[in-house]
Amino acid sequence: MSSAVRVLITGAAGQIGYSLVFSIARGEMFGPEQPVILHLLDIPVAMEALGGVVMELEDCALPLLHGVVPTSDLKEAFTDIDYAIFVGAMPRKEGMERADLLKANAGIFKTQGAALDQYAKKTVKVLVVGNPANTNALITATCAPSIPKENFSALTRLDHNRARSQIALKLKTNISNVKSVIIWGNHSSTQYPDVSYATVGKESVRSALKDDDWIQGEFIKTVQQRGGAVIKARKLSSAASAAKAIVDHMRDWVSGTPEGEYVSMAVWSDGSYGVQAGLVYSFPVTCKGGKYTIVQGLEVSDFSRKKLKETEDELEQEKTTALEFVK
Numbered sequence: 001m002s003s004a005v006r007v008l009i010t011g012a013a014g015q016i017g018y019s020l021v022f023s024i025a026r027g028e029m030f031g032p033e034q035p036v037i038l039h040l041l042d043i044p045v046a047m048e049a050l051g052g053v054v055m056e057l058e059d060c061a062l063p064l065l066h067g068v069v070p071t072s073d074l075k076e077a078f079t080d081i082d083y084a085i086f087v088g089a090m091p092r093k094e095g096m097e098r099a100d101l102l103k104a105n106a107g108i109f110k111t112q113g114a115a116l117d118q119y120a121k122k123t124v125k126v127l128v129v130g131n132p133a134n135t136n137a138l139i140t141a142t143c144a145p146s147i148p149k150e151n152f153s154a155l156t157r158l159d160h161n162r163a164r165s166q167i168a169l170k171l172k173t174n175i176s177n178v179k180s181v182i183i184w185g186n187h188s189s190t191q192y193p194d195v196s197y198a199t200v201g202k203e204s205v206r207s208a209l210k211d212d213d214w215i216q217g218e219f220i221k222t223v224q225q226r227g228g229a230v231i232k233a234r235k236l237s238s239a240a241s242a243a244k245a246i247v248d249h250m251r252d253w254v255s256g257t258p259e260g261e262y263v264s265m266a267v268w269s270d271g272s273y274g275v276q277a278g279l280v281y282s283f284p285v286t287c288k289g290g291k292y293t294i295v296q297g298l299e300v301s302d303f304s305r306k307k308l309k310e311t312e313d314e315l316e317q318e319k320t321t322a323l324e325f326v327k
Contacts, residue, residue: 011088012040019243037067078119089130106325113143154266158245183264185311192307
């Protein structure tokens with residue numbers, strides 16, 4: 001059995017954290033032969049609740065769980081970690097402008113980026129989940145200059161899974177048959193769920209559906225607005241589905257994607273598809289050997305190009321606003 005890896009989860013006492021920690025400790029993220037030590041970070045007022053999470057982890061008697069470090073101290077949380085999953089963030093409150101949200105989170109992720117830079121391993125892989133995830137990831141990477149930019153990512157796998165699910169439901173097929181959808185851009189209502197290269201079995205999704213109006217209309221809106229629909233129904237944001245998407249994202253990044261299939265990850269843009277370099281933007285990727293590669297050479301239609309630009313423009317605006325707060 002391998003040596004244990006150290007996995008940091010911020011906001012660990014929250015809804016997503018509660019769903020996530022048990023999945024990691026069972027081996028769903030890194031496999032059945034990889035022990036883990038969980039570093040669980042939360043704010044001081046959440047320490048009592050976090051203690052309850054630790055008790056439940058202990059009571060599960062999980063053989064892959066080689067230790068738990070519950071803490072509100074940044075040095076203790078970040079020291080020697082191999083993976084960092086940033087779930088905790090300031091939620092948007094009633095009456096809050098987007099600039100206010102960006103300012104509040106810029107302070108949080110500036111501090112956590114500096115802690116990564118100072119205490120974490122330089123090989124650490126980072127996934128930002130807390131919204132606005134793409135721009136929070138950009139701030140974190142900017143404030144951790146000693147760690148390679150390709151080690152940072154933001155979560156669009158939940159949107160990717162939502163898109164696959166909507167197609168499977170529409171075609172009345174099992175989800176495992178639907179592959180290679182793409183989420184382009186921001187994890188926001190400007191994201192672009194794209195079926196141009198998606199397949200169902202051996203057939204293209206577009207050919208199987210024979211319904212471009214649905215593909216370019218209801219499908220896109222449903223995926224873009226799914227988070228809001230869950231909140232409206234549950235009065236709480238997505239938790240179990242978000243945790244599942246986090247596991248999917250990290251598992252594929254570490255262990256690789258299936259041959260001939262690609263997934264969606266928000267990563268540091270290198271200028272692919274004309275997207276401004278230096279944004280954290282969701283692309284189609286493949287993963288192998290612990291590294292992701294942006295899929296190249298896909299033709300982009302005029303309709304798709306417009307959608308890619310809309311979400312890029314939003315990310316540019318977020319970047320400009322957020323970086324003002326981290327100077």
